[in-house]
Amino acid sequence: MFATYRKGNSLLHRIEARTKLLLTAGTGILVYLADPLGLGLLSIALFLLIRVAGIPASSLVKGLRPMVIFFAMIFLTHLLLQGSGVVASAIPVARFVLLILFTTVLLHTTSQSELKMALVALMKPLGGFGRELAFMVGVAMALIPGLMRDKETIARAQTARGCKPAGLRGFVALIVPLLRRSFRRADELSDALESRCYHRDREYYYYGGALAGKDYLLLGGFGAVLVLILVL
């Protein structure tokens, strides 16, 4: 569903990951609170961000496609069950679309490692629990490409056996080997982590540094706008 990171040197790529993560979270609040006019303004802001980051439209469409049924269900629920008008029923859908697209912008311009390090830094106040949580999220993100590759390989292997990945039998043919592989991979990874001396008190010091002035400026400005909207 979500986009993959694309290397680049745009303004958005150059903003510190912690700042982007906080701004995206803040934008989520704005999307939730905004009225139709606000949603329109956010859409314009999103359009500008997409242009600045150089994200291809095809990638955005690809990210939204798996959610189409979900969007349709939300729309129809509001329209038919709650008796809302067409425009009123489209607003919750618009909120979801905007949330997904803002997240897509974040993921397109921030690598997994940058995100992991941002989580580590932001969760630092939570102590050991925060570090472990950030580490687990990071490991889970690192496992995703392997899982996707396993799914692909298994589907190909079963296709090569003449077993099409469709229907209940096809699902079983895919899910049984995938689960076995995933559990085994998790076991093996856990052995590798422990063998490389992983411990919960480990420090992250090779990457990262203090936020720069522009990050504080961005966060401060955005925070002020958010507070104003909440107060007014």
Added chain:
Amino acid sequence: MIELAGISFSYPGRPILRDVNLRIRRGEYLGVTGDNGSGKTTLVKLLNGLLLPQEGRITVGGASTSDRESLLAIRRSVGIVFQNPDAQAVGETVEEDIVFGLENIRVPASEIDRRIDSYLGMLGIKELRDRNISLLSGGQKQLVNIAAVMAMEPACIVFDEAISMLDAGNRKNVLQRISRLNSRGTSIIQITHNPEDLSNCHRVIAISDGRISQQGLVEDAEEANETNKGKEGRGGREGGGKFRDRRTGPGSGVFREGCGIGIRHLSHTYNPGTEWAVPALRDVSLTIGKGRVTGIVGGIGSGKSTLACLIAGLDTPASGSIAIDGRPPEPGRNVRILFQHPEEFFFERTVREAVAFGLSKAGLPENAVGRRVLSAIDEVGLDRSVLGESPFHLSSGEQRLAAFAISIAMKPQYVILDEPTAGLDQRSRKRVLDAIRRMTRGEGAGGGGVTVIYISHRIGEVLEVADRVVVLDAGNLTFEGTNATYRDRM
């Protein structure tokens, strides 16, 4: 440095190690061999406290692995590179992956930088430093895993079948680096099925039925190595520069249109048009004659697996064409492929169900299915008693043969085997090679006569069974000819 005294270990209902006594000295280079399931990996996991012995005591530098307080120090002393290259990476990039272990042991940032450069350089993969690990080949990933463990500079490094999947050139390089580390005082434990990987060992032990059945000196390994020379050893860098300019022209085989596999001007690139674009095959033309074994060999990233998937019809080439008996490849119909570790794709409850699955799906009557199942099991050399067993409970070698039986039962004309002996011990490997010979020579009850395309990074093994040899190097075809021609040109 490491001492095992009276070690026993069992999984529920299955004893693995029994009363093992072993002493590994500082600076020693120890080789460990043994069949699949003999307990080698269990032994490895006991060495740094990943598993704890149920009986006996293991000490590393005087500290017991059962003492939780000492575990971190023990793991700092005993580094392990495991077999599966896909399940050891933590970072997104190569650099991050190496940083992970070094941060764990609190190496200063400037020293981290130096070690990353030094160990990547030592293994000849410095250019991979900023690359995304998930986009590397299996061999490249394993080199990164080796670099990550070496960079932690433990007193002892255990290689658990860690170099078996490297091509000959990289294996030779890694073995040289390991020897150099050993000469500087690092203890090495090399777990392997390949006798030639043991030639630098000071001592070799074999594990059988959970016991150390044999302890020998380096000469034993050298003797084993000699036996294998002329096979693997002469391979040198498969797909390397030696074969350049000896390329035979397309169609130099016995290919006639409409018979065998014709590959014309095949090119393929992964992630085309992106920054991760990887050219995998470049203008490859060759002919694979019917009813024989054609070995396709090459080093890491040579394009052999890409070629296999294209022939199997699982991918569409960027340009060029493939014809099987004059028709395009149809996966599961006119060509079948067995990926590496095909046993991982089982999903049926019994071997009988697994072999019968495709036959029933093809609409064969029940009695015909039964006959085909039996003949396929006979042909691969499995005992019929395995039919009622769960495929997951068979030994690794038997699982591999059962996977062969699944393919053979469908009476395919063309079968592609991708690294069919990967991870198997010598005995299982021999059974697999025997099964391949039977498949092609029509000696089996299944009728034989199958055309086999044998993909491997191990030229010695390919030469044991292949009639023709195709060598790929960085996506280019560098040799195509008979087994004898290949041997002559070595």
